[in-house]
Amino acid sequence: MSTKPFAWPRAQGLVGLFWLGLAGLVLWGAAGLSEEPDAAIGPAFFPRALAVALLVLVPLYWLENRRALAVALWEGGGRTGGRMAGLLAAGLLAAWLWEPLGGLPTLFLLCFCELKWVEGRGLGRTLLVAGIITLTVWLTFCRMLGVNLPWGVLLLWF
């Protein structure tokens, strides 16, 4: 694996834009909120005040970082970045499949993706560890703690 850090030059500019976007979103979201005539502040006051605070802070953040070096995000080049993105994608896919596929099958799939493709383990070990983890979750969460995970496709068999 390459040990060269993956750095992002002038990323602080984009980070500042993210915060500006967030402030804009909040101001837009708070625009339609009703005002309370008898109260000094209504439901829109707090989010608006915070959004304005962000608008003030972003230029200060840029000023503070005007001479900042590129930020090293990870070691190991683009491949490591791909593994990180893969882990996030697997998690979001698991959330999407959770109800239709069922909790336990989705967990098995998530463990499989994580071990096989993110961590690069062998097929046999991946299946074994994913199986053990899924079984342990079923025993501890479902049987012992009484957590109700969605059945999904398992309803076809049980």
Added chain:
Amino acid sequence: MELAETLQFLGQGFAVALTPGNLLFCTLGVLIGTLVGALPGIGPTGAVAILLPASYQLGPASALIMLCGIYYGTQYGGTITSVLMRVPGESSSVVTTFDGYQMARQGRAGVALGIAAIGSFVGGTLSVVGLVLLGPALAGYALSFGPAEYFALMVLALSLITAFTGKSLVRGLMATCLGLLLGCVGDDVISGDPRLTFGVDGLLDGIQFLPVAVGLFGVSEMIESLGQKEGLEIVKADVGWRKVLPGRHDLGQSLGPMGRGSLLGFFVGVLPGAGATIASFLSYGLEQRLSRRPERFGQGAVEGVAGPETANNASTGGAFVPMLSLGIPGSGTTAVLLGGFLMFGLHPGPSLFKESPEVVWGLLASMYLGNVILLVCNLGFIPLMVRIMEIIKPQLRVVVITLAVVGVYSARNTALDVVVMFSFAALGFFMKKFDFPQAPVVLGLILGERMEISLRQALNVSQNDFSIFLARPIAAVLLAAALLSFLLPLLGRLLARLRPR
């Protein structure tokens, strides 16, 4: 509250903590905490956040006893890797690497671990005594607080966290704003209007703190660990039962640092935003200054292990004082623990000691027991801990992700929380890389709603007159302290620039 009454409640607390179930969960908590602390990558906040939803089924007393056990267990666990690998499992154990690792290289790893275990026990136990004496007294005083005082108190807590965590005040403030904004999402508590939901029905109940905390502290660490070098080597050391018992000379040299570390750690822990890391560094500096031979520090001085290890454990007891008596968490971990209290319908603050004495006093009593269990485990099972650590480490990532997904889903039975968790994991990763502190986000999310309610109630009481915050003395003092917390670091930096080189 009088001392006799305190002791009576504490006795009742022991009756709760000594039930077999609670004793088991306390042991489980400190063991998990020790392991988590020893494993670089997952901190106490992440561990508590991940296991919080899983503990929901245990009931409030057992769950909180276990979660608090994890919290103070982590403070010792980080020592094992600091001494044997020169890799601090926790930031509060960084300072232990200075002398602990040198002791290990000199063949005195057992003594370093033993002194650290005894120091952790002394610091942990004395800080619980401080908590028992100070907590109820502070809670009794805070009963007279009105909305103006509460608003000012929350401003102070947020300002201290913002000012003292992270490297930049601006970034701390931005993170705090994000946390407070997250607290605004959902139905407005006074008017009932939906706010910042953007038409998503799932957001009407607001953004829950649990997926945010687990994502920011737990899952983001796992994502980050993919981009770090691995292959840590453990120093081969004899850390058997006999080797970890320190001799009379080592113990004699450590007693002073342990006493000072306990006091320092406790009072630093009480301050929001300070915490275990600052306590351990302050203790190290103090011991070095007081030493007749300061040049030994960094070369394997036993006082350099005893003081900081005592201080970091003592700070955990101190951190519970504002959390239990005022409902104001002073760190990321106590913020998550506060969320745990809220999850069980308990509201930390002045009335908690009266409304749920069995939970609070059971928890306090369990801390005494937990420190004894921690001492026994750490003196007797260090080789076992090292072995378990080696086995778990390769599977840590997949285990944490699985626990996070199941735990977060089971809290409300909605997959939306899993999506929120992974979104905040990505955000947490970038926040860390760009040096934005994460603790103010969770603290802002938890305190945001109460802060806004207090502000609006105070203005209702004063008929929209903002001078109420200056007219009420306690509120004015708290707000002045909040302002000072921002100004002092700035003044310090200004003075440093003006000082001639």
